[in-house]
Amino acid sequence: MAYVSFITLGVDNLDRATRFYEALGWRRSAASVDGEISFMVGGAVVLGLFGRQALADDARVEPEVAGRHGNVALASNVASEEAVDELLAQAARAGGEITKPGQRVFWGGYSGYFRDPDGHLWEVAHNPGFELLDDGRIVLPEEGDG
Numbered sequence: 699m700a701y702v703s704f705i706t707l708g709v710d711n712l713d714r715a716t717r718f719y720e721a722l723g724w725r726r727s728a729a730s731v732d733g734e735i736s737f738m739v740g741g742a743v744v745l746g747l748f749g750r751q752a753l754a755d756d757a758r759v760e761p762e763v764a765g766r767h768g769n770v771a772l773a774s775n776v777a778s779e780e781a782v783d784e785l786l787a788q789a790a791r792a793g794g795e796i797t798k799p800g801q802r803v804f805w806g807g808y809s810g811y812f813r814d815p816d817g818h819l820w821e822v823a824h825n826p827g828f829e830l831l832d833d834g835r836i837v838l839p840e841e842g843d844g
Contacts, residue, residue, distance in 0.1 A: 703744065707747055716730075716747055718794065718815055726738055727739050734749075742834055771821050772819070774823070777824065777830055779808040782810055782822045809824070810822055
């Protein structure tokens with residue numbers, strides 16, 4: 699089984715990206731290398747911020763393959779509808795763009811989206827059907843549960 703424990707985002711401006719994620723509550727690790735990579739700690743996942751060209755070089759792909767956002771959205775699950783709205787507001791204050799304000803959604807929860815300064819999409823969601831642990835991990839219902 700391969701677990702997602704680390705996500706690396708290619709960014710245009712490392713300092714700006716680091717400040718943005720710090721404004722959202724991520725903590726920059728001492729393992730970060732000034733001017734090269736920021737390791738951001740938040741819950742059970744580490745977010746790596748790496749220059750877009752450096753990421754493409756490391757993966758041995760053309761920069762457009764490591765493109766601006768593609769068909770991927772990262773997600774942050776929170777404990778309430780109010781927490782969705784607050785995190786979206788934090789993102790906007792930090793320089794993000796709200797692409798969909800918080801609203802009730804067809805699956806019974808509440809969510810909205812923002813785009814970070816480098817174009818990465820994030821969904822912020824409250825799902826009353828998922829247990830959310832203090833460290834940010836989600837406990838999904840098992841098959842056959844309710």
